[in-house]
Amino acid sequence: MSTETAEPTESESSDEIEEPESALETARRQLQHAAAHLDVDEGVIERLKHPTKVHRVAVPLKRDDGNVEVFTGYRAQHDDVRGPYKGGLRFHPHVSEEECVGLSMWMTWKCAVMDLPFGGGKGGIVVNPKELSHDEKERLTRRFAEELRPFIGPKSDIPAPDMGTDAQTMAWFMDAYSMQEGETIPGVVTGKPPVIGGSYGREAAPGRSVAIIAREAIDYYDYDLEETTVAVQGFGSVGANAARALDDWGANVVAVSDVNGAIYDPDGLDTHDVPSHGEEPEAVMTYDAPEKLSNEKILELDVDVLVPAAIGNVITADNAGDVQADLVIEGANGPTTFAADAILEEKGIHVVPDILANAGGVTVSYFEWLQDINRRQWSLERVNEELEDHMLSAWDDVRQEVESRGISWRDAAYVVALGRIAEAKSVRGLWP
Numbered sequence: 543m544s545t546e547t548a549e550p551t552e553s554e555s556s557d558e559i560e561e562p563e564s565a566l567e568t569a570r571r572q573l574q575h576a577a578a579h580l581d582v583d584e585g586v587i588e589r590l591k592h593p594t595k596v597h598r599v600a601v602p603l604k605r606d607d608g609n610v611e612v613f614t615g616y617r618a619q620h621d622d623v624r625g626p627y628k629g630g631l632r633f634h635p636h637v638s639e640e641e642c643v644g645l646s647m648w649m650t651w652k653c654a655v656m657d658l659p660f661g662g663g664k665g666g667i668v669v670n671p672k673e674l675s676h677d678e679k680e681r682l683t684r685r686f687a688e689e690l691r692p693f694i695g696p697k698s699d700i701p702a703p704d705m706g707t708d709a710q711t712m713a714w715f716m717d718a719y720s721m722q723e724g725e726t727i728p729g730v731v732t733g734k735p736p737v738i739g740g741s742y743g744r745e746a747a748p749g750r751s752v753a754i755i756a757r758e759a760i761d762y763y764d765y766d767l768e769e770t771t772v773a774v775q776g777f778g779s780v781g782a783n784a785a786r787a788l789d790d791w792g793a794n795v796v797a798v799s800d801v802n803g804a805i806y807d808p809d810g811l812d813t814h815d816v817p818s819h820g821e822e823p824e825a826v827m828t829y830d831a832p833e834k835l836s837n838e839k840i841l842e843l844d845v846d847v848l849v850p851a852a853i854g855n856v857i858t859a860d861n862a863g864d865v866q867a868d869l870v871i872e873g874a875n876g877p878t879t880f881a882a883d884a885i886l887e888e889k890g891i892h893v894v895p896d897i898l899a900n901a902g903g904v905t906v907s908y909f910e911w912l913q914d915i916n917r918r919q920w921s922l923e924r925v926n927e928e929l930e931d932h933m934l935s936a937w938d939d940v941r942q943e944v945e946s947r948g949i950s951w952r953d954a955a956y957v958v959a960l961g962r963i964a965e966a967k968s969v970r971g972l973w974p
């Protein structure tokens with residue numbers, strides 16, 4: 543993997559940057575951009591541009607028809623100065639070493655901005671999970687767990703669900719790991735079903751945090767929640783939970799979408815009635831709504847708040863000029879490219895970044911890890927109360943940087959995260 547990525551300077555304009563960017567390029571550019579606002583040792587920034595370790599494994603699978611296929615898996619471990627590596631495992635055909643590294647960097651900042659005692663990791667298998675049977679997915683997950691076993695553990699690296707994986711995947715993963723270790727070790731992964739040490743509220747947490755942060759941003763910019771119109775791209779776990787929470791709190795969710803397209807009702811949708819991906823995959827368009835649009839067009843609707851909550855790189859230099867929302871709250875990881883960010887900023891659109899907005903997932907993962915270590919389950923009420931407290935406190939830390947430095951929400955979130963990481967690196971020192 544090449545580690546030589548051109549670093550843009552602060553003055554580099556959006557049209558000088560080639561698109562599309564990889565997650566790693568975006569992550570490195572964002573880091574360099576934010577570092578300019580902080581008095582941090584260049585050596586620390588240099589270290590943070592590179593992952594500590596990247597593991598690449600072969601994962602053989604016996605297909606249901608008896609044939610053997612070999613898939614490639616990765617686990618990128620970016621930085622652990624503040625605690626064990628933490629982050630999801632995705633099963634997706636676009637998984638690559640570069641993508642895992644970029645996403646693991648975002649996990650480092652995400653954990654730091656939330657002040658969690660974790661660093662950043664991310665991994666996955668290059669596979670289309672839609673082409674696997676239930677049994678094949680189980681065998682692939684178990685073998686992946688075994689291949690990663692030397693590199694992970696509740697004190698060193700704790701995976702979690704991500705795109706294409708879920709609570710069941712984590713249950714198989716935890717079982718395979720535990721069987722080989724000779725004892726039940728629930729803390730090796732988070733996002734498990736509650737019956738085996740998972741946390742109540744974990745599945746809904748990323749979407750819930752997006753809604754909490756959207757609510758705070760709406761209030762901060764003096765909108766009335768009841769009058770606010772919202773469009774949500776993606777109706778999976780993040781998008782559906784965010785849309786439904788905002789709807790419950792009084793906002794007007796006028797459009798939602800999935801891979802097949804978007805539904806739009808200017809009077810507001812009943813989001814609980816629209817099937818989420820978990821309830822009925824790819825069925826948003828079956829819902830009877832006054833208007834149907836393409837999945838891309840939802841990004842250009844004239845709404846107050848836009849929540850891209852599907853996949854990365856959807857707001858690019860090509861379409862950022864057409865975004866009409868006043869606020870963008872990032873639900874997916876990396877939905878806005880570095881170049882698009884500059885265009886949105888020029889247009890006066892406020893973008894609240896993924897590393898703050900969707901951090902409820904890893905925050906409840908932290909609660910789950912604590913519950914596993916203590917062998918004591920928290921109630922859903924306690925999880926949601928603590929999540930609310932953590933989100934508000936992180937929002938406040940970031941808001942203070944926005945106000946005192948006059949910088950964007952993304953830069954402010956990076957300033958908070960980098961400040962904590964740099965301080966940890968400085969007191970621990972470089973060994974030897």
Ligand code: GLU
Nearest residue numbers: 629630702704903904907
């Ligand atoms: N995959 C989720 C994320 O991107 C959660 C990671 C975790 O809970 O460790 O934040």
